[in-house]
Amino acid sequence: MDSSSLLLSGGKILTPSMNIITADIHIDQSTGVIEAIEAGLDPSRFETSLDVSGCVCMPGLVNAHTHIAMTLLRGYSDDKPLNAWLREDIWPVEAQLTTEHIRAGTELGLVEMIRSGTTAFADMYFEIPETVAAVDAAGMRARLGHGIVTVDKEPAAARADIEKGLTVAQEFQQAADGRIQTAFMPHSLTTVDDDLLADGAERATAENMYIHLHANETSDEVNPIVERTGERPIQHAETLGLLGPKTFLAHGVHVNMDEIATLARTDTAVIHCPASNMKLASGIAPVSHLREAGVTVGLGTDGVASNNDLDMFSELQDAALLAKLGADDAAALPAGEAIKMATADSAAAISLPGGRLIEGGVADIAVVDLDTPHFTPQHDVVSHLAYVATGADVRHTICDGSILMRDRTLQTLDAEAIQDTAETAATDLLARIWFWFSYLCRASLKDSHLPLSRESRPSGREGIRQLLN
């Protein structure tokens, strides 16, 4: 018997070319690598054996753009356009976030990802040491960075934020036994000053770092850049030294054909976020044009506050459906291509291993239970994974050879405790926001008591509005 060997036996396997075969998977848990994919392996040779008959083993999903701590803000503000949503609702709340809130939101997000078969992600947020510790404990894979915002900051503070972005990317590169990689992550071309962007990009490139930023998300942000610089955003990003094979941009909704050509020429990847782009009415990204031009297009949920979940199955279905509408072609982004976007292409876009089940590749695997009415009849399992599956269909999640979820029970994290902690943290966060609002607006308050009990008041923004009336 091989020590630290894991067998997945009796199931189907989704191959990198999107075929379904019947075979077993032999995993070396000490290296986290798939040793063999072949039929009829003998279970007695393996230390651990999972019977996955009735299931399909597919690559763990790769969420290539999110802000995981924002899981704590799920449902806090909806049904508003990006600018108002950010400035009126999200940023004021984020200003009140403590390290504890961020840890609570991050752990909640990790639980949700593992439960829905995601094994790797790229994340831009604050308090990266917290994220590093949480990802390490969870056993997942991630590319992390500090989200740099310099607008409205004093020069020294702005400069310090750039330094922090660079330092964090250096410090945590290869953390968690190499499962954690990093990137330099300025928020966007409109929220970081040009001189700092250029300086940061130059230093990040010199240090061989990856670069991640938001770009061309809404039409509103394009014109000001054109007016200010005379360049379209993507051209301006190239001028600032931000593009290249180590750069991945989130959204890329409002990119014209010249910008698509620039992205292709510089080998810059784009992360498509269809649910967020629909929810904030940002628009439809030209996914078919980007892919035809040779741009690597990954897939991300964006933060939960604009999604409102981290379920990559739901996201890849949105991508497949929206691509058809965007291209006016029902054949655009067919089922298998949408799954590739959520797995192999996402992994390539953020340069993490995984996204394909191959011998010698990392053992990052989502095991999906097919034995259910909504996957019946099984005319086409690939179609079902793209158009029907949700995260709730994932039975086991494996990352780097370790079982993170087994029969829907998390193995590395205490899901129940994390859920309770998150609920408590959210209540505390709301209390802080109420305190802050009441401090600023005391004169206009009908009632100066702070309504600390969640039950006694309307929820979220509505409650604050009522308090301020």
Place this chain on the structure above:
Amino acid sequence: MDSSSLLLSGGKILTPSMNIITADIHIDQSTGVIEAIEAGLDPSRFETSLDVSGCVCMPGLVNAHTHIAMTLLRGYSDDKPLNAWLREDIWPVEAQLTTEHIRAGTELGLVEMIRSGTTAFADMYFEIPETVAAVDAAGMRARLGHGIVTVDKEPAAARADIEKGLTVAQEFQQAADGRIQTAFMPHSLTTVDDDLLADGAERATAENMYIHLHANETSDEVNPIVERTGERPIQHAETLGLLGPKTFLAHGVHVNMDEIATLARTDTAVIHCPASNMKLASGIAPVSHLREAGVTVGLGTDGVASNNDLDMFSELQDAALLAKLGADDAAALPAGEAIKMATADSAAAISLPGGRLIEGGVADIAVVDLDTPHFTPQHDVVSHLAYVATGADVRHTICDGSILMRDRTLQTLDAEAIQDTAETAATDLLARIWFWFSYLCRASLKDSHLPLSRESRPSGREGIRQLLN
């Protein structure tokens, strides 16, 4: 103790005005009516009591347009535009459907609906007696009709199909103790001849029947009608006598403002099918314009073959997201309105009771389990139901006061047997299609053996294509 009384205790309730309150629900199972919604009801007074603490009780979802037997074709053909998809893939298969296939697909669809909290639906298909029997046994509520198609038929056969549509609507009205209602259901303005449509509409109206048809689904179908009749499709439908307060039209994607005004003036309802409209690249229905004009807009999944599931939570999320994109306004169709579309508005559109939890109203209820990481934190339960929930979150489903699913276990149907039967029926259907193809194309076949074993051949269309090469 009241006999045949059911208590749902300790949960939250979604009110018709989309507020969340904490109260118990008292149901009289003999009448199927909600007797009382109030806090602190004594469980000992009730014959049956369900502890729904940690859950929210919401109206059972109402799927206002589907073709339920097509659940048997899930994943059979994807990623093709409507016309090619129908004519090359779906209609040839449908020509091979036997009564047994239709029964199997219908029962599979009923299982899927109940599992995802749907309690009522409108269905257009064939072999309505089968559907009536299956819906009766399942305990659901439905408005059913025979889908009339007369193009390419001999005059006598075309006329017979109209007669069948009228006869079926008369025969099964008020079946299943009144849970089943009917409608006259010509397929569309392009698949039924004008003279037959006009005659059928006149007789249906004289008989006080409801009318349901597809309209303005793709841009391709609009121009031929304009060229042939000089009228836009909706105007032409009015000329034929098809519009009115008892008519509901599926899709309504390509309707102009004049047509919207006609729909509003005639009080004709529209059933929005966002997933199907995206998947077939049909377009974005002007839902905001329709609603602003006062048109009742319900929500439907369409058939599974173009969706690919019957999950109304996923559908209402698609509706909420797509409305924002269509209106270029992130405030369009906010969470609560999307839920209303899937419940009260759908029920109104197809004129079935339900869609709202009120005292004296029917007890058609979906009980959604909120105690899960993806509904954490609970800033806003209405937001979670619209933007996060899937059918898998439904714990109990109640229709007409009867428990159809309890703790995810179906009470009226044998889900496991139905799943097995559906898989067998699908295999049999594929074998018939292969036989039919081999009969038509014997000369061109590489191999005249019929590959009856599912495992030994590629699935669905791909297999047929390979066989024909």
